[in-house]
Amino acid sequence: MTELYKKHKGTLEKAIEVCRKRYSWSPFIDNPSAKIHGEEALKNGKAAFEAHLGRSFDLDQPGTIGRVGHEISPYTQAPLNIDYPKADVDQLFSAAKAALPAWRDAGPAARAGVIIEILTRLSQETFENAFATMHTAGQSFPMAFAGSGSNALDRGMEALAHAMIAQREVPENALWEKNFGKDTIRLQKDYRLMPRGVGLVICCATFPAWNAYPAMVASLATGNPVIVKPHPNGILPMAIAVRRFREILNDCGFDPNLVLLAADEISAPVTKQLIHHPGCAIVDFTGSARFGQWVEENSGRSLVYTETAGVNSVIVESAHDLTAVITSVARTLCLFSAQMCTSPQNIYIPAQGVRDGDRLVPYEEVVERLVAEVKSLSENIKIAPNLFGALQSDVSLKLLEDLEKRGAERGTILKAHHAYDHPDFPQARTATPLMIELDISDRDFYQEEVFAPVAFVIKAKNREQALAQATSDVQTHGAIASYFYSSDPDFLSSGQNAFAEAGASLTCNLTGNMPLNFAAAYSDYHVTGLNPAGNACLADLAFVADRFRIVQIRYPMS
Amino acid sequence: MTELYKKHKGTLEKAIEVCRKRYSWSPFIDNPSAKIHGEEALKNGKAAFEAHLGRSFDLDQPGTIGRVGHEISPYTQAPLNIDYPKADVDQLFSAAKAALPAWRDAGPAARAGVIIEILTRLSQETFENAFATMHTAGQSFPMAFAGSGSNALDRGMEALAHAMIAQREVPENALWEKNFGKDTIRLQKDYRLMPRGVGLVICCATFPAWNAYPAMVASLATGNPVIVKPHPNGILPMAIAVRRFREILNDCGFDPNLVLLAADEISAPVTKQLIHHPGCAIVDFTGSARFGQWVEENSGRSLVYTETAGVNSVIVESAHDLTAVITSVARTLCLFSAQMCTSPQNIYIPAQGVRDGDRLVPYEEVVERLVAEVKSLSENIKIAPNLFGALQSDVSLKLLEDLEKRGAERGTILKAHHAYDHPDFPQARTATPLMIELDISDRDFYQEEVFAPVAFVIKAKNREQALAQATSDVQTHGAIASYFYSSDPDFLSSGQNAFAEAGASLTCNLTGNMPLNFAAAYSDYHVTGLNPAGNACLADLAFVADRFRIVQIRYPMS
Incomplete structure (x- = not known):
């Protein structure tokens, strides 16, 4: 011994x-x-x-x-x-x-x-x-x-x-x-x-x-x-x-x-x-x-x-490189078909658009580019198997089908879910993300965690409303990971304080090859214990x- | 700051x-x-x-x-x-x-x-x-x-x-x-x-x-x-x-x-x-x-x-100096009229008596000397005010009266409680210990904590029975402090292990001027959290x- x-x-x-x-x-x-x-x-x-x-x-x-x-x-x-x-x-x-x-x-x-x-x-x-x-x-x-x-x-x-x-x-x-x-x-x-x-x-x-x-x-x-x-x-x-x-x-x-x-x-x-x-x-x-x-x-x-589990959110307010942000967010929505406790679900975008360096990118364009990126990943048969894996449960598939119906009545289906063909396992239970556009008032729809690859793109009146809603969701419905993009130091600082006050850990302005929701042992404290997503x-x-x-x-x- | x-x-x-x-x-x-x-x-x-x-x-x-x-x-x-x-x-x-x-x-x-x-x-x-x-x-x-x-x-x-x-x-x-x-x-x-x-x-x-x-x-x-x-x-x-x-x-x-x-x-x-x-x-x-x-x-x-609170016990099995043990136990029974969370209540003595150095002191003599020492402290008007203080609540007095009645039916009243005359406060609500002798089978009587100056002297068939009962009481009714006297290294070791297994902290063979139940900050871990007396x-x-x-x-x- x-x-x-x-x-x-x-x-x-x-x-x-x-x-x-x-x-x-x-x-x-x-x-x-x-x-x-x-x-x-x-x-x-x-x-x-x-x-x-x-x-x-x-x-x-x-x-x-x-x-x-x-x-x-x-x-x-x-x-x-x-x-x-x-x-x-x-x-x-x-x-x-x-x-x-x-x-x-x-x-x-x-x-x-x-x-x-x-x-x-x-x-x-x-x-x-x-x-x-x-x-x-x-x-x-x-x-x-x-x-x-x-x-x-x-x-x-x-x-x-x-x-x-x-x-x-x-x-x-x-x-x-x-x-x-x-x-x-x-x-x-x-x-x-x-x-x-x-x-x-x-x-x-x-x-x-x-x-x-x-x-x-x-x-x-x-x-x-x-x-x-x-x-x-x-x-x-x-x-x-x-x-x-x-x-x-x-x-x-x-x-x-x-x-x-x-x-x-x-x-x-x-x-x-x-x-x-x-x-x-x-x-x-x-x-x-x-x-x-x-x-x-x-x-x-x-x-x-x-x-x-909770309703993990992303706020995209502004960026130095919006393409890099969209690439990262899209990839993280797809990773293991969003079946991770750190997978984002609710994506808040201000109606006025997102500042990308010097340019104000209109809201519609941001949404369009995000959807296009998720579609591109979903159709890339070379990377799909390792990126998406398979759906653990039939229940997730049923949830997607149900949400796709209900979502069309409430908001806009930006991208339907669909299976991808797994090269080694033709019978694999697979699904690429369902993306639904909602208004910030559709709270009943997006405030529950859906354990399936679904992303709600939520149109906020302005960035303050996005921040207020996302942090309020943390307190009432929990969050394990939250994501925040802003090139405005003041708003970044407000966002960090607001998420901290709500008891949520935050990843800011992260782009590049690291999956946004990668949590490193010895370094990342996983789960705060301050909100309903865990004690x-x-x-x-x-x-x-x-x-x-x-x-x-x-x-x-x- | x-x-x-x-x-x-x-x-x-x-x-x-x-x-x-x-x-x-x-x-x-x-x-x-x-x-x-x-x-x-x-x-x-x-x-x-x-x-x-x-x-x-x-x-x-x-x-x-x-x-x-x-x-x-x-x-x-x-x-x-x-x-x-x-x-x-x-x-x-x-x-x-x-x-x-x-x-x-x-x-x-x-x-x-x-x-x-x-x-x-x-x-x-x-x-x-x-x-x-x-x-x-x-x-x-x-x-x-x-x-x-x-x-x-x-x-x-x-x-x-x-x-x-x-x-x-x-x-x-x-x-x-x-x-x-x-x-x-x-x-x-x-x-x-x-x-x-x-x-x-x-x-x-x-x-x-x-x-x-x-x-x-x-x-x-x-x-x-x-x-x-x-x-x-x-x-x-x-x-x-x-x-x-x-x-x-x-x-x-x-x-x-x-x-x-x-x-x-x-x-x-x-x-x-x-x-x-x-x-x-x-x-x-x-x-x-x-x-x-x-x-x-x-x-x-x-x-x-x-x-x-719990039912704190003392086991007196053997001693190098029984007089010193009795002095310490008696004093601790009197201290602040036993209104401390660490005050002992149940005193287990084996029926065969207690070895004191070379001599086996009969059970009856041990009890008699313990009672005599408590009486002596109770009647010592010079030290009584600082030793006993006053009873915090009328409820304790009522408990004593009730127990004295019920105790006489069940066991033997070794010492009735009585007020002592406080030199500065003639109206003081005071009480010296009530001592009741019980058999180990009178569990319903001694297994509940009585928040008042009462000591149950419990006659055990033998030391093993005393230890088994005292440690079982810890697990079912809790204990904040427990006391153990033995000059037999093997029994001492068994006792320490048994109390530890029961989730109780133990003071062994302590005599002298320190109150047995003194708990020192920075040194004594107070309450184990392993028994019902606190988490x-x-x-x-x-x-x-x-x-x-x-x-x-x-x-x-x-």
Whole structure:
């Protein structure tokens, strides 16, 4: 145990430093290139993924009372035909609780060593999991490799760094001496870090690992076992990860039941049963705003950390290079068919138009150019597969169809959604963005998050109205990411203040190859916790500091 | 603002160091001696207190819609006849919210400077507040001077230190650079610390400042205004403090409405209205377990930090010097008539007796000597006034009378409660401990906290049964402090582990002049948050880290 801490101490200290200075860094590789990984890596990963299909997933954990699993690939729209252990909830909690004491007593350093070993080993096996993520979440392969591979592992490492910072604030013991009358009292005080209990990690369908790894690591690093509850259509990537966690924990001399899987099917969900179990001490939830709110209100004395969803907005007020802005916004609307928690939905444009350097570009032209750019991306068959990926769920497609009808009655359909032809998967469930022009008064239409590739282009009377509406939407409906374009320093400053006051993080005037909604571990604080889109930040001290408590024992020094 | 930070930076850094190393330290004076404070200090403090009596308390704050206040002195049992502003709840929250932005924008360092200035000034005015505490809470003067003066201010300083540690983890900004394809993206990221909103601090009747100062400081240091809701019979000490907070804030150029008072009377309580107000973002509660649970369950999305009550136990298994043990336990049972959250209630003694060095002292003799020592303290008129103080509430007296009746039916009354004659206040509401011997099977009797000077001497079959029962009581009924005496290293170790597993902090084998239940700021973690006696620790990182959030703004570097 201590050897692993020594082995990984350099990485740990570096991660802590980067969390404090927040520059760009990663100990993992986000590029799937054969030049780095060898010619066989992709092929082997794909084969490893395919070996799972049509089989029982072998996960040796206690409390198995049957089999579950009914995942559909968004690319083939065929069942994966994999079944997983169906777990007895009581037995899961019992097994997790039994695993706790030795893990707790190992202490933060030993736990950190094991966790970095696990993250490192997972990073070496990204190909298999990337294919599993692709065929459950609908991500493109490159996105799955980076976003659900190294980027997600970085989020885990970031949570570990914060957990270590918090735990290191508590010394193991202290000597204390004070006079009471003529009596000098000398006490030794021992401070024991006590985990809360069993943590439940509820994963989302489209980006499971990216939120699950930090939650799992935050709980594990502070001594808490975890039960992972994957989305019914996103079991495989988490099952692969859980199995590896268990294997490596076991190799390191710990009880593998520190990490357990609770798979279910949409027809027989177990999430509420898990949350209501008296053994549940911590809930990490990623998913819909509606269910997230239920979780926040129904978790009793458990700690609850949520990341849900909001109505992310873009305000385009003015630019030094409007073409670059339009390119960036259009690309971000298309990325993974807007199925990311940071994808923008509501695009506010002032009716007077947008100043582009010296020229005032009329509102209509801005809209036209934005639509043209999205259309161009949608029709570019070379980049579409990697850009759009596939739709995770049929529900998104139905939402698009419904919105397209209702939108035509209310506003103007600027661009209908349509499938693109995936070169490798003719059956893929794909959709390019639906774009609807609305007036700012059409609040009922655009104030709800639509989990599908849809962009509302919202005509505001002026820039002040756009800003007021977008920031008010943050407070009432939540936002995880917001975007702002202005070349006017005064308006830029007002915008930054207004979004900050509304409790929203803001990306300003960003153009170029970086997707607007890319969130970097160790640098970007993801989710503010100040608006309805979630109550927790991944990752800050508040994300970890309450996952353990302190028991003290004091006694006279001999 | 910055000058105050410079002025107090040495104190702040020292406080941070001490919180990390947890040795004994205080920047304040806990001794009321005239040699330190001059001959006039006591007299002037008393005069300042007496000047409040029979008058309207002048507190210039917004939203006053009448007058309230009906405090009774436990020493004179006469009304203080002081009235305070009755505040309109909506207006309190509006005023607090309006004060927030400038305080937030001042930043952690400027806020820390102002807060230390306030704590320092309060420490120079302890005499007046000690008399106010004495005549509302019932504390003796020396206890009020130390426990509600410097010890309470130390708890505030400790909370500030933790708040600074947490806030310093977030840099003001960062430069971030990463390649995306051929494009190098260089971003500046600004991180803004955002307070949660208005904090509500609900004070208890017997030790208001000791929990209020850390809660107020934790919220203020992280940018949140606070509304202080004192107990209806403990308004004066908090009103004096609130007024000084306001004056000094104003002198430092800040809106005094950062600190507001919401006084009420028992006949028309405002606590629930304050908690349910949509502007309430944080609740710090000290009080009964029952109301604390209500607060935890009914505070919606607000952060809630509670310290309530439990059944604190003492296990006397063996000792190197039983006389010293009995002296310490007896003294702690008497201290402030057991009206402290750390006062022991349930004393477990094994039926086989207690080994004292080489001798096995029979159970009956242990009980007899403990009762004799409590009687001796109860009859010692020289020390009684400072040791026992007065009973804060009539309710405690009624509880004693009821228990004495019911106890005689169930077990054995070892010592009846009785008043002692206070030399200065013939009308004082006083009570020495009621001691009842029970069998370990009388659980219904001893498993509830009795807020009055009562000790249950519980006969256990053996030491293992005593330990099992005491630790099980922690988990089901809570405990803030637990006490353990054993000269057997193996049993001591089992005891420490069992209490830790139950989520209780433990004081072992402590004898001498220090009251067993003395909790030292910067060194003792007060309340574990792991059992029903409260969900928060005063103070650790978890007590402060979630009181602020982070909003980030990122934009291309120019």
